[in-house]
Amino acid sequence: MSNSYERTVKAIMYVVLMVFALMALYPLFFVLITSLKSSAEYVNNKLFMPQSITFSNYFHVWVKGNMLRYFLNSCLLIPSALVLYLFVCITAGFAFGRLRFRFRFPLFLAVLFLMIFPQMLLSIQIFQVCRKLHLVNNYLGLILVWVAYFGPFGTYIMTTYYATVPMEIVESARLDGTGVYRMLYYIMVPIAKPMIVIIIIIGTQSMWNELPFSLLLLQTEHLRTITQGLGMLQGQYGLDDTVLSASILSASLVPLLLFVFFQRQITMGAYSGSVKG
């Protein structure tokens, strides 16, 4: 194989990759510059940098559009949900991965089986259940539904992780007379820290971007989450794309921060629990 042949191949590869990178970055860049234009400027200038920068779209969205409220709602709701999410995923993941008990495997398979069903399929009955339990327009309701819906995947990741922990650790702790709960708290949680960070990120991202259940269960205006507030703007007539762009970027803030600060964990999380070659 000649050198020039390899060089040509590499050059083509770089070009292809640049195109894909551009396709991933451009939408966000476009929304950013659009959100800084006045709607009058946007009509004539769709593609280029704004001639004069305006923050009025953000003012419109955050103050008049109530996005600030929705943003704070999400910031309150999601950490609370994460506490329960972690508790559920870690306890179940540890039990399925490292303890031995009857029906363990069939129950684990049932958990995997239940995680596929689409939100809309469940929504009719979830609404009825929540109405009977007085959980509509109540954050507790949404938290329980979220953890039920997103918990199985987190549990799966924790289970595959705990299954790789040497059995001797469990047995030696047992011989020392350490109870299961103490072992979980003092040994199993600390050693699983990297995995716990990954499921925190996966959980935050799933809940932050969740729409159907929020639409269903948070019907009072002031309770809405930011993603719900954003989704409800779609199809509203007379709303400028510049204002929409400012709303989109506001809702993207937290996912973008995750993206910037947890790059490595996100990459790991994307294939943890899914690939083994």
Add this chain to the structure above:
Amino acid sequence: MEPYLLIAPLLLLLLVFILYPVVANIYLSFFKWKGMGKATFIGLDNYRTMFADETFWISIKNTLVLLLYIPLGVILPILISALLREGLKGWSLFRAIIYLPNILGYVIMGMISSIMFRKLGPINNVLIHLGLDAFALDWLSKPDLALNTLGLVYGVWLRLGFGCIFFLAAMSSIDESLYDAAKIDGALWWRTFWNVTIPSIRFSIEFWIVLSFIEILARAFPFIYTFSRGGPGFATFTLEYGIYNAGFVAFNMGYASTWASVLFVVCAIIAVFQVALMRKNSDVQ
């Protein structure tokens, strides 16, 4: 006793919010019910109505068209990953960049895409600037085109980044000596790709195909809701959207459950495949 207490929180939540809804759905599909008051048993009437409902068949057709984008959504990330595997400089940065749409999620990407594909939006603007006026189409207003735009954006482009990370991870575990052997034999890139890479990541490819089915059949609602609202007309209307319309627009809960039961059967079949693959993958025995 302790193991059961440890899994109890998860199982209890699943029982109340997933298993019960799935079962109750099927039960309710034999009733006429408006969401309040008494439900009346009507046997198979809902099913008869549904099979005579044109929008039901449209939703099936739309779903099938979207499924046709799966091959492209599988091949493209495999090809890119195979290129990246060979240690291009800057690939981890690149990998991060193409993953960006996945982090932003379906609602945000649906909103952005709907702005970008407007008739007077930036994509057509670029095309016109490049002198490609003939390609500056009305992406979201013509029914057939809207469905295919959805297929390309949702089925292929949006998951490209995730796909690359997924396949790169799979390829990183291939034994490097296989590639060295191929090199000594003088095999061309394409042959090595076909004879070494593809067979070694077979399992991951199967997994990815199942995931693609799930994304299209069971996860597309938030994206379609923000991208095209199921329209124009019923152009991007799917089974999930049918449940939404019958249940939460027309408040015909019994009928919505009938659509949901069809979706349940489809998803249950896919779930069996997924569980089988996950079982193979995890070390949990």
